[in-house]
Amino acid sequence: MRFGPGVGPAVLGVDAAELRDARVPLDRIRPEAHVRRLVSAAESDPLGALLHETRRRLDGVDRSVETGIASQLGAGASVAEVVTSMGWSARRLHRHALRVYGYGPKTLARVLRFRRAVGLARAGRSFSDVAAECGFSDQAHLAREVRALSGVTLGALVR
CATH class of the missing domain: 1.10.10 (Arc Repressor Mutant, subunit A)
Known part of the structure; x- marks a missing residue:
């Protein structure tokens, strides 16, 4: 499951730093009864149960x-x-x-710029235009940053 920036901790009730670079089963994060109910409900309607719980947790939260x-x-x-x-x-x-x-915040800025660049490239923009629009010094800078953050080339991400 993926959340937008800053949304996951509100839904999961845990500091994001505790989950960084990890895949953790939901019941290990929040072992309370409502999570067990969510997991049980998810057996019959996983998406519906997950969406319901996500909406419930975000209701009234000032983001x-x-x-x-x-x-x-x-x-x-x-x-x-x-x-x-x-x-x-x-x-x-x-x-x-x-x-x-x-x-x-500096790493967050890098990730957000990376996501924007990938989105523009997937929309058909040339890599040089993407680099200029996203504030990279040149296309080579864009290529280095994409590889550093994703491990693959921008072309591979676009495909």
Whole structure:
């Protein structure tokens, strides 16, 4: 299951840093009775049960802080600019990002830029246009960053 940036911890009730780079069965994260019911319900209607529980957990949760951070960084704002706009210290932003996203704000910015670049490339944009639009210094910089974050070339991701 994949969530948008900052959504998983609200649904799962756990700090994102605890789950970074791991695949953990749901019942090991939240062993409470409602998770056991979710797993039981999932046997007959897995998608419906999962969607119901996800909606229930997100109802009434104010995601504006996470959305604001992710949208600013995704649009190319620097960490310093985000700190200023939030009225937070750099340390507070870093701690918050670890808890909500699983890694610091600079890494989040790299991941969001990577996701945007892949999306544009999949939409048919040339790799040089993607590099320019996403703020890479050149196409080679884009290629290095894609390989560093995904382990494969942008061409392989597009296919």
